[in-house]
Amino acid sequence: MPDASATPAIEFLDVSFHVGQTQVLTGLNLQVATGETLVLLGRSGSGKTTTLKLVNRLVSPTSGEIRVNGTRNTEMDVTRLRRGIGYVIQDAGLFPHFTVERNIGLVPKIEGWPKERIRARAQELLHLVGLAPEIAGRYPHQLSGGQRQRVGVARALAADPQILLMDEPFGALDPLTRDDLQREFILLQQRLHKTVVFVTHDLREALRLASRIALMEAGKLVTALSPQEFLQSKDPWAAAYVRAFGDGLESAANRGAS
């Protein structure tokens, strides 16, 4: 649960975004506390990905502001802002012409880290995401989908950002691999305590990973609840979501996170 007294890691203040006549986001007010995993849940086109991209300024709001650690993100240098925020997308978006090590080490290299430190960091991160050290020399096309996604997470963590944005990172994986990665994500998060904003349309995934679930519908935030609260919510949208996913959700909630 967010601590009301501390400065939130991320704060959306009355944010709206529209493209031409299309209202993508309307009057979004939301706080993400430091160290929590906030899952943005909603169907396609509900504005969750846009919400995520507002944080690292891949999208600029039409009105309102976004604060990162209390500072308006438009006041920060955009490159610095982004390097301080890890970003993981579906299919990982790895650079196909770089080895795994260069993929992970790109931002550290640009930041001027010495070679040895980059190599050591890459090894450390590969270990952290459960990959063998020899993967470092491979190219993305030589990896399985699950391995690629792990590398994507390792790359996002390379420069040790305090905030992690994850846009349906496990969406394209087969159910077994997804299950593995979700479990590892929980373990990782118990160790690292990053502030994570995680986009998904999968309620099961949301219940399992989230400390809070922010439900979005048609560009508006419907409600933000803990997984347990979400299951018992009387909110029509939340209830509809729970109904759509059917039985067995209770066991999914908080199987990992506490």
Added chain:
Amino acid sequence: MNVVRFIVQNHTQVLELTWEHLWLVGISTVLAMLIGVPLGILIAHRPRLNKPVLAGANVIQTIPSLALFGFLLPVPWLGERSDRLAILALMLYALLPIIRNTYTGISGVDAAVLEAGRGMGLTESQLLFQVELPLALSVILSGVRVAVVIAVGLATIAAAIGAGGLGEFIFRGLAMVDNRVILAGAIPAAILALLADVSVGWLEKRLRAR
């Protein structure tokens, strides 16, 4: 083999003209790359410019080469030396394949990869030099390959305005109605074209390894 004997007997001149030919093609291709690659990048990033630029390069391509040489002849600085003129004309013809392939290569880079890069905090120029250009390189090179082969062929016509090259033999042979002389220009030109094709193709393949 009369032709072979003729070439052997005149080998100094054949080599000299081959060298001239190579020089015309080489300089014009390098210039075309210096202009075409940045233009291709520009239109890949600014889709609004893509149609006019490609249309312009296309129009140039449709001008018959002899006519283009003729048009350029009265231009002050250019007309003074025919090799300048030939290089400019050859460069203009080389532009289209280079611009088009650069455009295709750069716009073919996976949008997810670019977004990941941007999200990681790469600046636009880091994105260009570390990601877009390396990924587009083999496509760009295949454009260069087409451009070079076209230029080797077209450069034979440069002899018509006195710019030298293997076309000298071809035009002389035509005037003398002597096939040996024509072939003494045409065969080395064909070999040059093949060599250029194979060597740029080899480079392209090597760089595509990933």
